[in-house]
Amino acid sequence: MDIKEELKPPQDSVVVEDSYHMVTRRGFVSWLTVGWGAFAGATAIMGAAFQRFLFPNVLREPPQEFKIGFPNDFLEGVVDLRMQDKYGIWVVRGFDPATSQTGIYVLSVICTHLGCTPTWLESEAKFKCPCHGSGFYKTGINFEGPAPRPLERFRVVLAEDGQVQVDKGKKFQYEKGEWTQPEAFLKV
Amino acid sequence: MEALRHTINAFATPTTIYLSSVALFAIAMWKMEIVVKPLVMIPVVIVTVLGTIFALTDDHFFKLVTLPDNIPITIMLATVGYFTWYALKKGVENDKRLSENRPLIEQEQDRRVMTWPNLVYIEFICLIAITVFLIFWSIGFQAPLEEPANPTVTPNPAKAPWYFLGLQEMLVYFDPWLAGVVFPGLIVVGLMALPYIDPNPKGNGYYSFKDRRLVIGYYLFGFLIQWVLLIVLGTFMRGPGWSFFGPFQEWDPHKVEALTNINLSELLWVKLLNIGLPKNILLREGVGIVVVLGYLVALPPLLAKTIFKKLYQELSFIRFQIMCFLFLAMLSLPIKMILRWTINLKYIVAIPEFFFNI
Numbered sequence: 001m002d003i004k005e006e007l008k009p010p011q012d013s014v015v016v017e018d019s020y021h022m023v024t025r026r027g028f029v030s031w032l033t034v035g036w037g038a039f040a041g042a043t044a045i046m047g048a049a050f051q052r053f054l055f056p057n058v059l060r061e062p063p064q065e066f067k068i069g070f071p072n073d074f075l076e077g078v079v080d081l082r083m084q085d086k087y088g089i090w091v092v093r094g095f096d097p098a099t100s101q102t103g104i105y106v107l108s109v110i111c112t113h114l115g116c117t118p119t120w121l122e123s124e125a126k127f128k129c130p131c132h133g134s135g136f137y138k139t140g141i142n143f144e145g146p147a148p149r150p151l152e153r154f155r156v157v158l159a160e161d162g163q164v165q166v167d168k169g170k171k172f173q174y175e176k177g178e179w180t181q182p183e184a185f186l187k188v
Numbered sequence: 189m190e191a192l193r194h195t196i197n198a199f200a201t202p203t204t205i206y207l208s209s210v211a212l213f214a215i216a217m218w219k220m221e222i223v224v225k226p227l228v229m230i231p232v233v234i235v236t237v238l239g240t241i242f243a244l245t246d247d248h249f250f251k252l253v254t255l256p257d258n259i260p261i262t263i264m265l266a267t268v269g270y271f272t273w274y275a276l277k278k279g280v281e282n283d284k285r286l287s288e289n290r291p292l293i294e295q296e297q298d299r300r301v302m303t304w305p306n307l308v309y310i311e312f313i314c315l316i317a318i319t320v321f322l323i324f325w326s327i328g329f330q331a332p333l334e335e336p337a338n339p340t341v342t343p344n345p346a347k348a349p350w351y352f353l354g355l356q357e358m359l360v361y362f363d364p365w366l367a368g369v370v371f372p373g374l375i376v377v378g379l380m381a382l383p384y385i386d387p388n389p390k391g392n393g394y395y396s397f398k399d400r401r402l403v404i405g406y407y408l409f410g411f412l413i414q415w416v417l418l419i420v421l422g423t424f425m426r427g428p429g430w431s432f433f434g435p436f437q438e439w440d441p442h443k444v445e446a447l448t449n450i451n452l453s454e455l456l457w458v459k460l461l462n463i464g465l466p467k468n469i470l471l472r473e474g475v476g477i478v479v480v481l482g483y484l485v486a487l488p489p490l491l492a493k494t495i496f497k498k499l500y501q502e503l504s505f506i507r508f509q510i511m512c513f514l515f516l517a518m519l520s521l522p523i524k525m526i527l528r529w530t531i532n533l534k535y536i537v538a539i540p541e542f543f544f545n546i
């Protein structure tokens with residue numbers, strides 16, 4: 001049989017008034033309220049339970065201030081990648097055009113575009129970001145790709161025992177003219 | 189063979205690929221009656237298949253295409269191609285029928301049926317079929333498991349899932365707040381708003397092309413060129429360091445491209461006027477701001493007088509403005525891409541002090 005025919009409501013059906021199954025408007029609304037209330041309550045409890053996931057079980061917080069060795073551990077003109085994994089920094093010793101001095105400065109390994117970690121390409125003398133291709137000079141200045149500003153530098157000073165001390169709690173941004181501040185750069 | 193590969197590699201720059209795709213697209217839109225003919229399409233398919241077979245003889249290309257992650261792209265290309273052609277062919281045929289005053293395909297063979305059970309059953313069967321397919325797929329192709337995540341190591345190249353590679357490509361040209369928030373938002377909201385912006389009843393419930401050429405072109409441009417093409421570019425031609433590689437070029441992380449960027453303000457104040465950047469931000473970026481505002485504010489009335497003339501008459505004022513805004517937002521991507529590729533323009537308005545770059 002044709003489907004359309006089959007689905008037509010029977011012509012002579014009569015609406016039967018059945019007071020037992022009748023739902024009053026008031027009854028309907030109050031059931032609705034109960035239903036939605038229960039739903040909202042359950043959702044709220046679930047939501048509250050989920051709050052727990054916002055707080056990690058283990059919090060790995062490496063020290064913000066640390067010593068990285070003596071100035072002479074760093075070779076002139078070399079980008080030091082040894083601290084990348086442990087502290088998330090690159091240490092460069094060499095001439096810094098921002099201050100026109102020779103010394104040590106510490107770069108953050110976080111691309112200023114969206115936060116990937118660029119790779120240091122020795123032969124091209126640049127940091128190149130794998131995510132969208134931003135390029136940074138050894139000094140941290142951005143020159144290619146979408147990164148809007150140079151890499152950040154961290155506070156670097158000489159500790160009492162003569163070691164180089166880095167403080168990631170204080171950063172220096174080039175676009176704010178902070179690289180010329182005294183502790184953005186360690187003269188050696 | 190080698191020589192051919194080299195030529196293709198040399199030809200394959202973002203600009204040439206993009207512009208030639210746009211040119212092909214424009215031709216197709218203009219001469220659709222001819223393009224959809226089997227006489228044209230069959231050779232195109234044959235050439236594509238032969239070209240693919242030739243390309244697969246290359247080791248690098250073969251490895252790339254047969255990567256489990258990338259096989260869906262091939263499937264997508266085939267299906268998108270087929271269904272687009274199918275719809276347009278029907279549309280062209282209906283156009284012909286309309287002009288000859290014959291009934292439409294849809295009227296001639298009235299195949300309307302009830303949603304229940306016909307459609308729902310088919311959907312249910314599809315659901316089962318796809319589930320089976322996915323189960324076999326997941327058995328056949330292993331998910332690429334890598335080392336535990338390490339915040340200081342980013343794989344090179346670092347790629348989003350393939351269907352997001354268009355978005356990732358967008359991030360190369362725009363600031364994250366634009367390419368990651370505003371544009372995706374506009375795409376989603378814009379697509380949802382389309383039926384309300386465009387109340388034209390033509391093409392409702394039947395295939396058509398000529399009556400809706402502009403709108404169909406508008407949509408297909410966004411989908412085929414701005415989404416599908418960018419996925420293909422992003423997957424197959426972006427290598428380590430997000431450098432651009434030809435299809436048969438080994439991915440060398442040390443590839444050097446001359447990409448030193450320049451902002452519009454630098455171009456103007458330093459290169460052209462030779463007086464250095466002014467200290468005042470508004471003065472420095474003034475030209476860029478004027479350009480952007482002009483683009484968004486002055487162009488719609490101009491469009492209303494020229495290519496969108498018919499649309500302007502059909503739509504109410506506000507609808508037209510929204511339509512224009514979405515259109516211009518979409519077009520800003522290719523404009524920016526081409527400016528980057530050709531003159532290495534980085535940002536038209538560059539205010540890194542406030543994270544505001546366009």
Ligand code: FES
Nearest residue numbers: 111113114129132
């Ligand atoms: S995150 Fe480095 S370029 Fe986008």
